[in-house]
Amino acid sequence: MQSTATIKTAKxxxxxxxxxxxxxxxxxxxxxxxxxxVDLPMGRADLEAxxxxxxxxxxxxxxxxxxxxxxxxxxxxxxxxxxxxxxxVWRRKNx
Numbered sequence: 343m344q345s346t347a348t349i350k351t352a353k354x355x356x357x358x359x360x361x362x363x364x365x366x367x368x369x370x371x372x373x374x375x376x377x378x379x380v381d382l383p384m385g386r387a388d389l390e391a392x393x394x395x396x397x398x399x400x401x402x403x404x405x406x407x408x409x410x411x412x413x414x415x416x417x418x419x420x421x422x423x424x425x426x427x428x429x430x431v432w433r434r435k436n437x
Contacts (some may be wrong), residue, residue: 343408345400345432347416351423354391360390360422361415385411400432408434 351357355376362373362380371380376391385402398415402408416430 343402343405343434343436345402345408345412345434347398347412347430347432349396349398349419349428349430350394351396351426351428352394353423353426354394354396357396357419357422358389358391361387363420364418364422382411382414384408385412386412387415 358376358378359373362371365371365380365382367419369380369382372378373389375426379388380387384399384407385437387423388399388400388401390397396419400408400411400415400421402411416432420428
């Protein structure tokens with residue numbers, strides 16, 4: 343299953359880098375310029391920053407794991423962006 347969120351923010355590249363740097367301490371993760379990825383036990387997150395938008399694409403084996411992944415990524419993003427009022431809306435599709 344897959345889920346995608348498109349988040350409007352002037353700090354898209356900054357948050358992408360923060361998320362990848364944070365997670366790489368415990369799980370495989372990397373970033374370069376405006377793209378990055380994180381492999382968590384419940385699934386993978388691919389991130390892309392462009393034109394003041396951060397796109398987060400998630401992939402999990404099932405609905406429960408995808409829900410966990412959505413919650414983890416959203417919680418961390420909101421923590422890093424505490425000065426902003428970010429809107430994160432996940433859109434799911436079956437792969």
